[in-house]
Amino acid sequence: xxxxxxxxxxxxxxxxxxxxxxxxxxxxxxxxxxxxxxxxxxxxxxxxxxxxxxxxxxxxxxxxxxxxxxxxxxxxxxxxxxxxxxxxxxxxxxxxxxxxxxxxxxxxxxxxxxxxxxxxxxxxxxxxxxxxxxxx
Numbered sequence: 001x002x003x004x005x006x007x008x009x010x011x012x013x014x015x016x017x018x019x020x021x022x023x024x025x026x027x028x029x030x031x032x033x034x035x036x037x038x039x040x041x042x043x044x045x046x047x048x049x050x051x052x053x054x055x056x057x058x059x060x061x062x063x064x065x066x067x068x069x070x071x072x073x074x075x076x077x078x079x080x081x082x083x084x085x086x087x088x089x090x091x092x093x094x095x096x097x098x099x100x101x102x103x104x105x106x107x108x109x110x111x112x113x114x115x116x117x118x119x120x121x122x123x124x125x126x127x128x129x130x131x132x133x134x135x136x
Contacts, residue, residue: 003048006084007041010050013094014039017101018112031097036104039097042081044069049081050093052100078103 007029014020014031023030031039040051051071054062056078062068063080071079082096102110 001084001088003041006048006050006088009088009090010039010041010093010097013097014101017098018105018109020101033101033105033109038100038104041084042071044072044081044083047083047085050084050096051079051081052096053078053103054080054096054100055103 011022011029015022017033020031020033023032025037025040028043029041030037038053042049042051044051049069051074059070059075059078059080063070067083067086069081069083071081082093084093102113105113
């Protein structure tokens with residue numbers, strides 16, 4: 001897949017998050033939440049990759065998958081690269097981007113994001129608060 005096609009799929013994912021803007025840093029499309037970078041369409045070892053932040057406790061787990069590598073110069077801060085030169089699992093990319101965003105977003109941005117997401121309990125039936133009648 002060409003980088004332009006990858007960017008065309010990545011862009012609405014990132015720009016759909018609250019207060020995100022696209023810039024160009026180091027010659028690569030970069031997505032920022034406020035002033036903090038959370039995703040970059042980069043090149044690593046000649047192949048396109050998506051660089052993103054991951055929770056430090058999840059980095060080792062991601063790196064067990066050969067599609068992921070430590071991001072040059074920023075790995076110690078939890079930056080990881082996903083090779084996007086082959087088949088791409090876009091649902092996975094969306095989760096990784098959203099998790100990266102959550103690591104850098106301000107509380108007000110997270111509140112807007114939470115308000116957009118359906119509550120996990122909306123599909124469950126409401127429990128009655130009435131006490132059952134006692135048998136006589």
